[in-house]
Amino acid sequence: MIRWKADRGLEARMLLTMFLLAILYLAFLAVLVSQGVSNMVIIIIMGGFMLLQYYYSDRMILTSMGARIVSESEAPELHQIVSRLCAIADLPMPKIAVVNSSMPNAFATGRNQKNAVVAVTTGIVQRLNHSELEAVLAHELTHVKNRDMMVMTIATFLSSIAQLLVRYLPFMGGGGGGRDRDSGGSFVVVFIVSLLVWVLSFILIQALSRYREFAADRGAAIITGQPSNLVSALMKISGFKVPTEDLRRVEGPVSALFIVPALTRSSLMNLFSTHPTLEARIEALQRIEQSGAI
């Protein structure tokens, strides 16, 4: 078993975000309840719907991504890497799926550790070398180990309801509160509150998702013991490459114009992004390397 040294700052931010989400949702429920019980019926129906989604989401995701579960004989290298990583991370062996796509990508799904699926695209397998692929798979396995699928489903549950209310309330002719005299008023309140909850929870969920990504990067660094492999993999996936053009040719008499891939940064976009910026992730991984937390 490996030492799993925690990042207290990250944990604190994660807890704060979850706390804010919980407060937001409680307020939302309070408003719904105060505006009539019939809305609660919606929640129960939606709850059932979400439960179903939670149960079948892995299959839904795999189908929508066109991922195919591969056996050990079909992809021996992937199985070998994953089984070794699982042994280190103390995880049951997940199923492995391959997506036939040149886009370099990988993802993990499944409602719990026993039903986990780790999927990679053919593009990522081709582009990364063995140790980089290992780092990416360790990142996905950390998502499984941290039960991120469950965390995010719970986090998005009420947000999805708010979203549905915003979208369909106008078509439901004033919601379910038709028996009330002031149904028009409560309809507006529910609509506005739902909209607010949807927007706020969206931002909070994105923040939570980014923290889970940092945590998964950290886990990958710890499992593989080599943060730099994940850095290298992230750079490759994002299309950034250290130059291969020789310095003497660049500095030479016939100098060429180079299109330098800019690592753009935008804080507003960050707020609405599920993944942290490449720089932020690399920065975090370098701190792990320097601190010797591994």
Next chain:
Amino acid sequence: MGFLDSILGKTRLPDAKTDRLFAISTASVTMEANLDLVPDEQAGVCIKPMESSYYESARKEIEGLLGLSFKETGTSFSFQRDEYGYAWVVLTDPDFEDLVTNIQMICQILMEQGFGTQLLAAVYRFKGEVTAYWIYSFKLGSYYPFVPKPGKQRDTAMEFRLKAVMQKELPIEKDMAKWYPMWGMPL
């Protein structure tokens, strides 16, 4: 250089930035402790091509000066041309401190001779599990790692590791798009 020079139209290319070159001397300790990389007895200075008459006179000058001072430190040196037409002064010395001091001195001499703008890079070789280079760009005034693999490939992961570990001690170029490799160096 400055305002007066501009007025008088004395345009000059920016001179080589050598002030942070010396930082490597203390960095080798950390490199050995944390990365198992030790100095590989060789270092070099890469100089942009210049007209051969200038080159010859500079070369004679350097040879004369180095010949004297290298007797003390026991450093051996050679002049070489690479496939890009660049000139190299390659030093060999088992003592890393001597290597650093002498590289510094060569740069000093070249700058005094008016070749400051011709200085391209200083390179230190390290060995361990892999052969790694620290390239000092005189234009950037900073170091960056270079770990070549067969077939003009780079060991990017190792380079990031070098950066992460050495960041506190060495002035490392932040913009990785400027980490230009130097293939087939004479050291």
